[in-house]
Amino acid sequence: MNLHHLAPSGVFSAAAARMSGISGALLRSLVARGECHPLHRGWYSVQRPTSDKHRHRLRVTALLEEYAGLVMASHASAVAVLDLPDEGIDWGTVHLMWRDPERPFRAFSRVHIHELVEHPRLQHRGQTVDLGLAAVQVGLHSQIGMLVVADHCLRKGLTTSESLTAAARSLRGHRGVTRAKAAVSWCDSRHEWPGETLTAHVLRGLGYAFTPQLEIARREHPGRSFYADFHLDGTNVLVEFDGKVKYDPETNPDAARANFDEKLREDELRRLGFVVVRLTRADLARPALVRTRIEAAIRDSRPARPELPLA
Incomplete structure (x- = not known):
C-alpha cells in the first residue's frame, strides 16, 4: 500500500490513516511488513530510519505537526531538524519549546517541552529556536557537542557570538549552564570542520x-x-x-x-x-x-x- 499521500513530510498520524480508511489492524499489519515505522504514540513514518539522528528528526517532525504551531524544536532536536553537524549528542529525548510564555515545562514519553526562553538578541524562526540558543542548550549536557554546533553556525552565519552570549545569560539557573557558559568564548568560526x-x-x-x-x-x-x-x-x-x-x-x-x-x-x-x-x-x-x-x-x-x- 502506498502511504506517501498521507505523509508529505514523511510522517503521518493514526488519525489521518483512519480518515483514509486504514483500520488499526491494517496499520499494525503495515508496520509488521515494514511499510511504515512507529515513531511516537499515534505517529508513523513512511521512511525507515537510517540512524538514531534520522529517527529523532522524524519524531520531531511528527511532534511539530501534532502541536501545530504551538512549539518549536530546541536543544539537540533543532540540530536534528536542520541536520547540522553533531558530536556526542544523545538522541533519546525530543526537546521542544513552547511559543507561549505562559505554558509551563512538560515531560512525557521521552519528550520534554520547555518553557519559552526570550531575549532581544534571540530570534526564534521557523520550526526551531534561535540557533545560538540551541547550541548553548546542547552545551548544558555536552561542551564538545555545543562547540561543534556553534562553530558550524558561526561559520555559516546562522548565529553570532552575541547570540551565544545572550543564550547563556538567558539560561542562568539551568543545570549545566556554567559548563556551557565557559565554552562560549571558545566558539570560533575559523574551525572549518x-x-x-x-x-x-x-x-x-x-x-x-x-x-x-x-x-x-x-x-x-x-x-x-x-x-x-x-x-x-x-x-x-x-x-x-x-x-x-x-x-x-x-x-x-x-x-x-x-x-x-x-x-x-x-x-x-x-x-x-x-x-x-x-x-x-x-x-x-x-x-x-x-x-x-x-x-x-x-x-x-x-x-x-x-x-x-x-x-
Missing part, C-alpha cells in the same frame, strides 16, 4: 595556545598561500587534522591525488621551517599521545624561530 573543533578542544585541554587557519605565504609560489589548521603560538609547529573521507580511497575517488598534493604541501611547509603534526580522530581520543607527538615536534623544530611568512 567538526574535526578541527575537536582538535582545538583537545589542544586547549592540553594547555596549548594556538591560532586557527594561519595564512602562510608560499615563497616558492609568490602571491599564493597555505592555510594551516593550527599554529602553536611561539613555536614552529603546525597541527593538521586529517579527516578520513578526504584521504580514504574507499570513499573518495580523488584520494590518491589528495594524498600526493598534501605531501607536496607538507614538503614546502618544512622548507619554510615548520614541523607538521598530523592528527586523526583516533589520535584525539588519546590526549596523552597528542601531547607526546607535539612535544616531540617542538624538540625537532629549528632552534631559532623562523620569521613567519604571513600573507
Whole structure:
C-alpha cells in the first residue's frame, strides 16, 4: 500500500490513516511488513530510519505537526531538524519549546517541552529556536557537542557570538549552564570542520595556545598561500587534522591525488621551517599521545624561530 499521500513530510498520524480508511489492524499489519515505522504514540513514518539522528528528526517532525504551531524544536532536536553537524549528542529525548510564555515545562514519553526562553538578541524562526540558543542548550549536557554546533553556525552565519552570549545569560539557573557558559568564548568560526573543533578542544585541554587557519605565504609560489589548521603560538609547529573521507580511497575517488598534493604541501611547509603534526580522530581520543607527538615536534623544530611568512 502506498502511504506517501498521507505523509508529505514523511510522517503521518493514526488519525489521518483512519480518515483514509486504514483500520488499526491494517496499520499494525503495515508496520509488521515494514511499510511504515512507529515513531511516537499515534505517529508513523513512511521512511525507515537510517540512524538514531534520522529517527529523532522524524519524531520531531511528527511532534511539530501534532502541536501545530504551538512549539518549536530546541536543544539537540533543532540540530536534528536542520541536520547540522553533531558530536556526542544523545538522541533519546525530543526537546521542544513552547511559543507561549505562559505554558509551563512538560515531560512525557521521552519528550520534554520547555518553557519559552526570550531575549532581544534571540530570534526564534521557523520550526526551531534561535540557533545560538540551541547550541548553548546542547552545551548544558555536552561542551564538545555545543562547540561543534556553534562553530558550524558561526561559520555559516546562522548565529553570532552575541547570540551565544545572550543564550547563556538567558539560561542562568539551568543545570549545566556554567559548563556551557565557559565554552562560549571558545566558539570560533575559523574551525572549518567538526574535526578541527575537536582538535582545538583537545589542544586547549592540553594547555596549548594556538591560532586557527594561519595564512602562510608560499615563497616558492609568490602571491599564493597555505592555510594551516593550527599554529602553536611561539613555536614552529603546525597541527593538521586529517579527516578520513578526504584521504580514504574507499570513499573518495580523488584520494590518491589528495594524498600526493598534501605531501607536496607538507614538503614546502618544512622548507619554510615548520614541523607538521598530523592528527586523526583516533589520535584525539588519546590526549596523552597528542601531547607526546607535539612535544616531540617542538624538540625537532629549528632552534631559532623562523620569521613567519604571513600573507
